[in-house]
Each structure stands twice: as C-alpha cells, then as structure tokens.
Amino acid sequence: EAAVTQSPRNKVAVTGGKVTLSCNQTNNHNNMYWYRQDTGHGLRLIHYSYGAGSTEKGDIPDGYKASRPSQENFSLILELATPSQTSVYFCASGERSNQDTQYFGPGTRLLVL
C-alpha cells in the first residue's frame, strides 16, 4: 500500500526562525507535492516536484522553498517563518499522469509564534 510519512507531526517555531518539514514516500512515485490546509481555503499547492532534483512553484510559493534530493524525499523549507504560515501542511505523492491518485501523508501541524 502507498505510504507517505511526514516529520515532525507537530512543530512550534518562533517568528524569523527556520523551519524544515520533511516528507518521505515509499511508492516510487515521480511526483511529490506540498499543500497547506486552512479553514475557508481548503488545500492549496505550495510547491511540487516531478522527480529528484526538480522543484516547481505551486499556487502559493511565496515564503517557501522546496528541495527534492532523491525520489523518496521532499522537503519544505521556511527560511524566515511568520505567524501567517501557521497551518497544517500535507505532503503527497503521485504518478506523472494527470488522472492518477495522489497519496497524502498524515500532515504536520505548524504553529509560528
């Protein structure tokens, strides 16, 4: 079965600090995605990747960077965290086709004080 894991599951950060959220998938999927989920906004795409070494901007990339060092791992980096980045972050993986399922991780709850 598809498996996407995220770490940490919960994180408290200070404004201006650096935060790294990690995602690992064992599905051997080419595509990986980072979303944030906020009440009233649903899931919004931050960054995505088509494979190791590639990252692409999603719909709301400002304030975030991404890194895809390998097929299995995809990180989301907040260089200077702000309170507006308090949210729940989900990683997902999927095949390249536009009609393939995306498999989501359990989420990381981030609070920026």
Place this chain on the structure above:
Amino acid sequence: QQQVRQSSQSLTVWEGETAILNCSYENSAFDYFPWYQQFPGEGPALLIAIRSVSDKKEDGRFTIFFNKREKNLSLHIKDSQPGDSATYFCAANYGSSGNKLIFGIGTLLSVKP
C-alpha cells in the same frame, strides 16, 4: 479566485439519508474530478473520481453526477452512516497540468445517528 467551488462548508444529515455535496468549476479545460475524503487528524484520501467524458460514476454507496454543460457535479452518499462523517473535497485538473489538482474548500459532513 476560486476555480473549484463547494457550495456548502457544512452539511448535516440523519443516518440512512442520502447526503448530497455540490461542486462547481470555472475552467472548461478541466477533465478529471476526484473527490477526496478526510477524517480528523488524517490526510485526505481518494474516495471516487470521474472523467469529463462520463456523466455518472458509481462505487458502492457513493455516486458522482456530472453535468459538463453546467460545469457542476455532485457527490451522493446513499444510506449515510455516522462513519461517513468527514470533510469531502472536490478537486479538478486538466491534461497539461501534470497531475496538479485544484481543490475546493471542502464540505464538512456530519451524519447523526
């Protein structure tokens, strides 16, 4: 700008009733419409999906009705159970998007016993 709209943020039905969750979209290039189900504390998971060449897709108690001309679709949950209580996201993508999904804001369904 919300390209995928879910008309209700919450819906309550009684056990045994049919729950109807509505969704509409703006971009006529969208050709694939998955519905994702999310339980509290978990990531979303694919529930059922339809392609724009079809007007109906059924999977057990779950049915999608799709109206391409009106650019809307609905998810019907027949014989609703308390275990169906969750948030349901309507999503859409199109062929050249590389499996990028655009999500609605979600509908929180509560099924009362």
